[in-house]
Amino acid sequence: EAAVTQSPRNKVAVTGGKVTLSCNQTNNHNNMYWYRQDTGHGLRLIHYSYGAGSTEKGDIPDGYKASRPSQENFSLILELATPSQTSVYFCASGEGTGGIEQYFGPGTRLTVL
Amino acid sequence: QQQVRQSPQSLTVWEGGTTVLTCSYEDSTFNYFPWYQQFPGEGPALLISILSVSDKKEDGRFTTFFNKREKKLSLHIIDSQPGDSATYFCAASVSNYNVLYFGSGTKLTVEP
Numbered sequence: 001e002a003a004v005t006q007s008p009r010n011k012v013a014v015t016g017g018k019v020t021l022s023c024n025q026t027n028n029h030n031n032m033y034w035y036r037q038d039t040g041h042g043l044r045l046i047h048y049s050y051g052a053g054s055t056e057k058g059d060i061p062d063g064y065k066a067s068r069p070s071q072e073n074f075s076l077i078l079e080l081a082t083p084s085q086t087s088v089y090f091c092a093s094g095e096g097t098g099g100i101e102q103y104f105g106p107g108t109r110l111t112v113l
Numbered sequence: 114q115q116q117v118r119q120s121p122q123s124l125t126v127w128e129g130g131t132t133v134l135t136c137s138y139e140d141s142t143f144n145y146f147p148w149y150q151q152f153p154g155e156g157p158a159l160l161i162s163i164l165s166v167s168d169k170k171e172d173g174r175f176t177t178f179f180n181k182r183e184k185k186l187s188l189h190i191i192d193s194q195p196g197d198s199a200t201y202f203c204a205a206s207v208s209n210y211n212v213l214y215f216g217s218g219t220k221l222t223v224e225p
Contacts, residue, residue, distance in 0.1 A: 031211045042202060042217035090156050099145035099164060100211055104156025
């Protein structure tokens with residue numbers, strides 16, 4: 001069973017529209033993350049969370065909000081989507097002593113027209 | 114400022130050959146260095162990792178080397194197979210911190 005799932009897997013949105021990407025994990029990890037992946041940039045951290053109710057800004061938070069209503073769920077919200085936010089978005093959960101191991105979901109391909 | 118730099122951006126090797134991927138980093142407090150492997154259409158998955166107290170770690174055909182003085186690490190894949198064709202990311206972190214900094218990735222193609 002996949003431990004980190006994302007929905008939707010593909011999304012087409014219009015400029016200025018609101019987009020919500022959802023992530024669910026069954027690993028019971030405290031830490032969850034949202035990344036975007038673009039060619040030449042690798043994985044860039046948008047927001048992360050240490051547990052239910054917490055959200056922290058990553059390296060590129062502008063234009064994104066995050067919500068962690070429970071241990072299992074972590075959402076990424078684009079209030080006013082722009083074409084520059086067209087990308088593949090990955091959610092991950094993670095835990096570890098002596099170095100964190102992150103478990104990634106399958107990704108959501110978002111196209112903003 | 115990019116915390117972790119990775120090269121080359123892409124690489125093609127013949128089946129049976131040795132692949133070498135390299136990364137460098139800036140922050141001397143980093144002490145945990147994982148490598149992730151990503152196949153097309155999937156999320157990345159942990160391949161191998163090393164702590165700065167070691168200079169080498171092996172896992173089958175995969176070996177990662179760490180050079181603290183030069184702030185460099187590398188991933189060697191011996192007897193490369195077409196099934197190793199994927200994108201490889203190095204990353205770095207402070208071991209008791211929850212955030213990983215990823216390199217930009219190397220797309221490896223192993224030709225039969």
